[in-house]
Amino acid sequence: MNPTHPDIFHATSTIDDGNMSCTYGGEDEVVANRKKFLTKWGLGLEDCVMMDLNHGVSVSVIEESDKGKAMDSCGIDGIQSDSFITSTPGVYLFLLTADCLPLTLYDPGKKVLALVHLSRMTTGGKLVQKTIEVMRNKWEVDAGDILVWGDPSISKSSYKLDFFTEGVDVWGDFVVKMPDGKVSVDVIGFNRKQLLDMGVKENNIDISDIDTFKSSTYFSHYRSSRTGEREGRFVTVAGIKT
Numbered sequence: 001m002n003p004t005h006p007d008i009f010h011a012t013s014t015i016d017d018g019n020m021s022c023t024y025g026g027e028d029e030v031v032a033n034r035k036k037f038l039t040k041w042g043l044g045l046e047d048c049v050m051m052d053l054n055h056g057v058s059v060s061v062i063e064e065s066d067k068g069k070a071m072d073s074c075g076i077d078g079i080q081s082d083s084f085i086t087s088t089p090g091v092y093l094f095l096l097t098a099d100c101l102p103l104t105l106y107d108p109g110k111k112v113l114a115l116v117h118l119s120r121m122t123t124g125g126k127l128v129q130k131t132i133e134v135m136r137n138k139w140e141v142d143a144g145d146i147l148v149w150g151d152p153s154i155s156k157s158s159y160k161l162d163f164f165t166e167g168v169d170v171w172g173d174f175v176v177k178m179p180d181g182k183v184s185v186d187v188i189g190f191n192r193k194q195l196l197d198m199g200v201k202e203n204n205i206d207i208s209d210i211d212t213f214k215s216s217t218y219f220s221h222y223r224s225s226r227t228g229e230r231e232g233r234f235v236t237v238a239g240i241k242t
Helices: 027-040 120-124 127-139 168-174 187-198 221-227
Strands: 008-012 048-052 083-086 092-097 101-107 112-118 147-150 175-177 183-185 205-207 234-240
Touching (some): 083 127, 092 112, 112 120, 112 127, 112 234, 120 127, 147 187, 187 205
Parallel strands (some): 147 205
Antiparallel strands (some): 092 234, 101 112, 175 183
């Protein structure tokens, strides 16, 4: 578990913990992997809520009654959203990634926690800013009080595409054409700017420098599609302690 804040639980799985996504494994295997990982931290499937990702910009407020959704099977019973917010202790948010940026936001004064899935699509849609707006409107959170942690994700030096057509004007200098004709996409940098633009303090932002493409510790969709290695997803779990 990464050092974060005494109020919150925060943990990230690795390849050694197994694939956590039913898209890339059978139900029995995936559910067993989830159970084993959570048990290490004294949690169960019934404590968590998993995001049903759609690369959109919806933000969902998660309550006690949502616990257990999409956790114990491969059935579609999750909440379709790319950003979860909760103020309920003991509700653990469960996000699968394999290159996208998992970002945890927490206001220790208002005790409001968010977990956000930041792909290039949701980043271009400014989902992290929309999340902060919901935190502000519902709980009167001040962006200057928010603490931010980012888990391993793909870096701009690794994330190179043949073309990029998804809102170049929005991305500005965070999308760069390279000498080899590839386009370098800086998901981390653009989200950091969005946080700062909302009023989050620079010293309150701590984003991992581990590159999922280069690290053999984490699953990487970008790496798998180029090497043929088995694909999978790792998980970020975050919640307010009881």
